[in-house]
Amino acid sequence: MDFFEEQHRARQRTGWLIVLFSLAVCGTVIAVYAAVKIAVQSAWDVPLDQWSGKFWDGALFWTVAAYTVALIAAASLYKIRAVSASAESVVLGLGGRPLDPNARDPYERRLLNVVEEMAIASGVPVPAVYVLPEEPGINAFAVGLDVSRSAIAVTDGCLKLLSRDELQGVVAHEFSHLLNGDSRINLRLLGLVHGILVIGLLGSMVLRSFGRSDDSGRRSKTSGGGLGGAIIFVGASLYVIGSVGVFFTRLIKAAVSRQRELLADASGVQFTRNPAGLAGALKKIGGLDRGSRLLAARAEEASHFYFSEGMGRFTALMSTHPPLAERIRFLDPAFQGEMPATMHSPVALEEEVPGVAAAVPGARGIAAQPRTVIASVGALTDQHIDYAQSLLARIPQRLRDSIREPWVARAVVLALLLDANPETRAAQLKALLALGDPQLADHVSRASAALRTAPAEARLPILDLALPALRRLSSAQYGELRAAVDRLIRADSRIGLFEYTLQCVLLRHLAAHFEPKRPEPAGGPQIEVVGALSVLLSMLAHAGATDPAEAARAFEAARAQLSGDRFFPALLPREKLDLRALDRALGRLRDTAPRLRGQILGACVAAVATDGKVTIAEGELLRAVSDSLGCPMPPLLPGQHIGEELAAPTARAG
Amino acid sequence: MIGWIVLGVLVLVVVMVVAAYNRLIELRNRYKNAFSQIDVQLKRRYDLIPNLVETAKGYLKHERQTLEAVIVARNQASTAAQRAAAAPGEPSAMRDLAGAEVALGGALGRMFALAEAYPDLKSNTTMNQLSEELASTENKVAFARQAYNDAVMAYNTGREVFPVSILAGATGFTEARLFELERAVEREVVKVSFA
Numbered sequence: 001m002d003f004f005e006e007q008h009r010a011r012q013r014t015g016w017l018i019v020l021f022s023l024a025v026c027g028t029v030i031a032v033y034a035a036v037k038i039a040v041q042s043a044w045d046v047p048l049d050q051w052s053g054k055f056w057d058g059a060l061f062w063t064v065a066a067y068t069v070a071l072i073a074a075a076s077l078y079k080i081r082a083v084s085a086s087a088e089s090v091v092l093g094l095g096g097r098p099l100d101p102n103a104r105d106p107y108e109r110r111l112l113n114v115v116e117e118m119a120i121a122s123g124v125p126v127p128a129v130y131v132l133p134e135e136p137g138i139n140a141f142a143v144g145l146d147v148s149r150s151a152i153a154v155t156d157g158c159l160k161l162l163s164r165d166e167l168q169g170v171v172a173h174e175f176s177h178l179l180n181g182d183s184r185i186n187l188r189l190l191g192l193v194h195g196i197l198v199i200g201l202l203g204s205m206v207l208r209s210f211g212r213s214d215d216s217g218r219r220s221k222t223s224g225g226g227l228g229g230a231i232i233f234v235g236a237s238l239y240v241i242g243s244v245g246v247f248f249t250r251l252i253k254a255a256v257s258r259q260r261e262l263l264a265d266a267s268g269v270q271f272t273r274n275p276a277g278l279a280g281a282l283k284k285i286g287g288l289d290r291g292s293r294l295l296a297a298r299a300e301e302a303s304h305f306y307f308s309e310g311m312g313r314f315t316a317l318m319s320t321h322p323p324l325a326e327r328i329r330f331l332d333p334a335f336q337g338e339m340p341a342t343m344h345s346p347v348a349l350e351e352e353v354p355g356v357a358a359a360v361p362g363a364r365g366i367a368a369q370p371r372t373v374i375a376s377v378g379a380l381t382d383q384h385i386d387y388a389q390s391l392l393a394r395i396p397q398r399l400r401d402s403i404r405e406p407w408v409a410r411a412v413v414l415a416l417l418l419d420a421n422p423e424t425r426a427a428q429l430k431a432l433l434a435l436g437d438p439q440l441a442d443h444v445s446r447a448s449a450a451l452r453t454a455p456a457e458a459r460l461p462i463l464d465l466a467l468p469a470l471r472r473l474s475s476a477q478y479g480e481l482r483a484a485v486d487r488l489i490r491a492d493s494r495i496g497l498f499e500y501t502l503q504c505v506l507l508r509h510l511a512a513h514f515e516p517k518r519p520e521p522a523g524g525p526q527i528e529v530v531g532a533l534s535v536l537l538s539m540l541a542h543a544g545a546t547d548p549a550e551a552a553r554a555f556e557a558a559r560a561q562l563s564g565d566r567f568f569p570a571l572l573p574r575e576k577l578d579l580r581a582l583d584r585a586l587g588r589l590r591d592t593a594p595r596l597r598g599q600i601l602g603a604c605v606a607a608v609a610t611d612g613k614v615t616i617a618e619g620e621l622l623r624a625v626s627d628s629l630g631c632p633m634p635p636l637l638p639g640q641h642i643g644e645e646l647a648a649p650t651a652r653a654g
Numbered sequence: 655m656i657g658w659i660v661l662g663v664l665v666l667v668v669v670m671v672v673a674a675y676n677r678l679i680e681l682r683n684r685y686k687n688a689f690s691q692i693d694v695q696l697k698r699r700y701d702l703i704p705n706l707v708e709t710a711k712g713y714l715k716h717e718r719q720t721l722e723a724v725i726v727a728r729n730q731a732s733t734a735a736q737r738a739a740a741a742p743g744e745p746s747a748m749r750d751l752a753g754a755e756v757a758l759g760g761a762l763g764r765m766f767a768l769a770e771a772y773p774d775l776k777s778n779t780t781m782n783q784l785s786e787e788l789a790s791t792e793n794k795v796a797f798a799r800q801a802y803n804d805a806v807m808a809y810n811t812g813r814e815v816f817p818v819s820i821l822a823g824a825t826g827f828t829e830a831r832l833f834e835l836e837r838a839v840e841r842e843v844v845k846v847s848f849a
Contacts, residue, residue: 067658071665078669082676089676092683100694202665406691407797439793472691474804477797 004598004631013185013256020252021192025072028199028245033064035237043230071202076195080187088128090143091153094294096130107159107346112404113392114164114171115152116465118271121388122175123623124632125467125509127152131159132294138162138285138342139292140307142174143183147632148512150178157288158307160346162281169268169278170307176267179632182260189253196249200242206235250318257320265327273382279331282308286324286339384634391461391635395454403462408447409469410481411440415447416459416502417488428491435484457616459498460623461635463505470506471513478514482507497543498617500579501624504586508628529592532585533562533600534569536625539582540607542574544618558607562599586628597629674818678827681812682743685805685830689742691798692833696735699791703728703762706784710765713775717768724765727758743806743830756835762788799833806830 037057082089099108112129119126127144128151135155144150152174154167162170177183210231269275285292285308292308309321321327328335392400402408414432419425432441454462473481485506489499537558538551545551555571562569589600604625608618619636626633707721714721731754738744738751766785769775809830813822821827 063655063658067662070662074665074669078673082673088687089680089683092687093679098687098690100690405695405794406801407794410797443793472688472801474688474801475808476804477801 004594008594017185017188017192017252017256021249024192024196024245024249025069028072028196028241029065029068031241032068032199032238033061035234035241036060036064039230039234039237042233043227068199071198072195075198076191079194080191088151091128091130091151094132094153095134096132096153099129099131110164111154111159111167111171114168117385117388117392118168118171118175120392120461120464121384121634122179122271122632123464123627123634124175124178125464127178128468128471129153131156135294137290137293137295138281138288138308139294139310140170140174141310142177144178145184145187146181146512146630147178148509150183152178155294157290158281161284161288161342161344163277163347165272165274165277166281166284167277168272169274170281172271173264173268173278173307175271176264177260180260180263180267182264185256185260189249189256193246193249193253196242196245198242200239200246203235203238203240203242206231207239210235254318254320258322261321262327262330265330269331271382272385275331279328279335282324282328282331283335283339284342286328287342291324387635388461391455391458395458395462395465396450399450399454399462400465403466404469406469406472406477409466410473410477411443411447412451413463413466413470413481413502413506414440414444414484414488415451416463417485417499418444418448424491428488431487431491432484435480435487437480440484457619457635460501460505460620463502467509470510475514478510481510497621500582501620504624504628529588529596530569532588533603534572535577535581535585536589536600537569537603537607538572539577540604540621540625541571542577543621544608544610544615548574554607554610557610558603561603561606586625590629597631601626601629601631601633671821674821675825678809678813678818678822678825681805681809682827682830685802685809686742688798688802688805689739689833692795692802693735693739695791695795695798696731699788699795700728700732700735702784702788702791703758706781706788707765709778709781709784710769710775713772713778714765714768717765720761720765720768724758724761727754727761730754731758742802743809745829745831748831748833752833752835759835799835803832803834806832 037060040060099112108131111131115129116126124147127142127147130151130153132153132155136157137155138157138161140152140154140158142150142152152171154170158167158170210228265278268278272278292306292310294306294310306321308324309319324339325335325337399412403412418428429441429445432444451459451462470478470481485503489503537555541551541554541558545554551574552571559569589597592600604622608614608622614622614636623633623635703724707724711721731751734747734751734754738747741747769781775781813819813827813829
């Protein structure tokens with residue numbers, strides 16, 4: 001699966017949805033117009049046979065159209081806004097409980113570990129994890145507009161009845177939804193359905209309020225005529241139109257959703273290389289008497305997010321998920337269709353063994369070639385998961401546990417920014433003291449001591465681990481953290497690459513959570529794509545090079561990755577580059593089409609890897625750039641040296 | 655035509671009311687969530703205190719009253735915390751919890767003040783570890799409390815703004831109470847250290 005192709009297709013699909021939906025709106029407008037016209041005519045007692053030819057009434061049509069469209073648009077936008085405001089509200093609405101970071105419960109621990117492994121392996125911040133304690137069925141869902149603001153929730157049944165492999169399969173399936181941006185499409189669909197739904201609601205409201213009061217009045221009048229009858233007719237029509245519209249838009253929504261589910265199953269297997277896990281989870285759902293059904297009253301609202309069908313459905317057409325048996329056969333061709341009855345007692349737990357730390361060789365030479373790296377974006381393999389497991393195992397357990405608490409997470413993030421040079425460090429701590437909290441500097445230096453026990457390549461993963469806790473700060477505390485980050489970075493009057501990397505990742509993900517309506521970054525006029533590319537690639541070329549000639553070679557290698565003659569970036573001299581320019585460049589490039597972003601990322605990898613080695617710092621920078629471009633990149637796997645392949649980048653392009 | 659306009663305005667009003675209601679729910683969820691963070695830390699603290707007292711007992715043989723006072727205060731605070739966790743922000747529960755916490759802080763403060771006079775206890779490793787852990791948990795409580803108070807403040811402001819206040823009054827969004835301790839006592843506890 002190619003992340004960028006997939007994103008490209010997702011955009012096309014969204015385009016189609018808009019066309020389909022516009023058709024639905026047109027149909028609705030015409031139907032409403034017809035209803036209103038008939039009502040108006042009958043209210044003025046125009047006999048049926050005099051209607052012909054006068055059916056078209058331009059002024060009335062445009063009025064009706066304007067109101068209908070405005071109503072649908074307002075309702076859609078409102079719904080989309082309400083649901084996208086926070087993933088949190090969706091989960092809490094379903095009775096979700098945030099997982100206690102200090103959970104001693106072994107099942108909760110296991111879930112937390114599985115989610116963390118998957119997040120580190122795919123290079124995204126760890127999402128917030130919730131359980132639905134009141135739900136005995138087996139189901140799970142992921143919500144969130146993007147990876148910075150996402151949450152994963154599992155039911156109680158999912159937590160306790162599945163084996164670790166099965167749980168991993170389910171979590172991988174949900175991660176695939178997050179990485180593929182399915183939530184975004186789902187959200188739009190939800191909004192659109194709601195827009196049409198409101199027409200029906202309006203109809204039933206009119207019926208209810210006028211129907212009763214008019215009951216007595218109607219008897220006194222002659223039958224069929226009068227304003228009251230007309231209004232009731234319009235109300236009934238609106239109700240019918242709304243219901244029919246909702247039926248069709250739901251069909252569209254369900255059809256799209258079924259496709260996405262199959263894709264998520266496929267990616268889930270690709271991530272874990274273990275079809276048996278996912279198939280096992282599905283079989284357990286099939287064997288459980290209540291299956292994946294949810295009990296919460298508001299379960300329908302999020303139906304398309306679920307791992308498996310959350311509602312009882314009458315027909316296959318309305319199902320948001322393909323039938324269980326079909327999904328299982330897709331993973332396990334030998335499946336005969338018989339679901340063994342699922343035990344109601346929780347599975348026995350094996351002890352959570354930290355991954356084998358010794359399995360990872362020293363991370364000095366990292367394999368990196370544009371093709372493989374691009375292919376890895378938004379996807380991960382069992383190797384990535386193994387790597388994540390062993391990396392996590394080498395982070396001391398104490399640090400790993402405590403970083404799930406906001407208070408510690410804050411200190412650890414600041415400690416990551418402390419310089420190795422004692423002088424700079426002292427200046428930085430002094431800058432922290434100036435913020436007015438005498439304890440903060442002390443905590444940060446203690447956290448820094450704890451950090452030294454973790455391997456260097458775990459720095460970015462540690463940040464990913466800290467993000468869920470940081471999302472739980474209050475806005476005021478977030479403001480303080482931002483100020484402290486700012487102080488630390490400016491204390492040594494120059495911004496290093498790692499500092500920049502960290503700031504990028506941290507602020508990008510936290511700002512998405514705390515400042516959803518972020519104003520465009522101030523800083524000069526919009527720049528051209530070519531200019532942005534020049535800045536980005538020059539920066540990377542210089543970062544790994546010792547002399548200008550090497551930088552030029554790296555830049556050439558990068559440019560070779562860009563197809564066609566559309567873009568001719570130029571190598572800028574080192575003096576002309578600063579991080580502000582890089583910031584602006586990344587901001588511009590983030591808005592480009594997915595396919596182009598794939599090429600840009602390939603060029604970045606080439607620029608960094610052309611000298612035959614990728615240092616940890618370069619790897620981190622690469623991942624931060626990728627992250628800033630909105631493409632989550634799994635960690636570069638250490639151990640394999642880059643061979644001749646990279647010496648001849650052009651040979652690969654064919 | 656006028657009928658349509660009235661209808662449009664009506665729809666707009668309904669949409670606005672629903673939006674305001676959802677916003678209130680979200681704000682309330684947020685502060686409740688923030689309270690669960692405090693709760694986690696408080697529980698950990700209540701678990702630590704008996705161990706601490708157990709360790710100190712061997713040295714402070716003649717100070718039984720002080721030690722018992724700590725345990726009593728700890729039990730009261732623990733009960734109050736359970737009640738507050740069942741209804742975060744509920745004024746009487748929050749007031750009780752704050753009162754119990756202040757009392758516990760005072761009792762602990764007296765115990766540590768006594769301990770100053772016992773050099774053996776001061777150099778006991780277990781005691782040092784426990785009091786270190788207690789101090790760090792205090793910090794976490796304080797931090798979580800700040801987050802909770804911020805969230806409560808946002809909720810209270812949200813429900814008092816004019817048109818929303820009518821809705822809030824009608825739908826039972828009552829005022830939530832801040833979790834505030836008297837500062838003098840709080841400082842005393844945090845400063846404790848055996849070095």
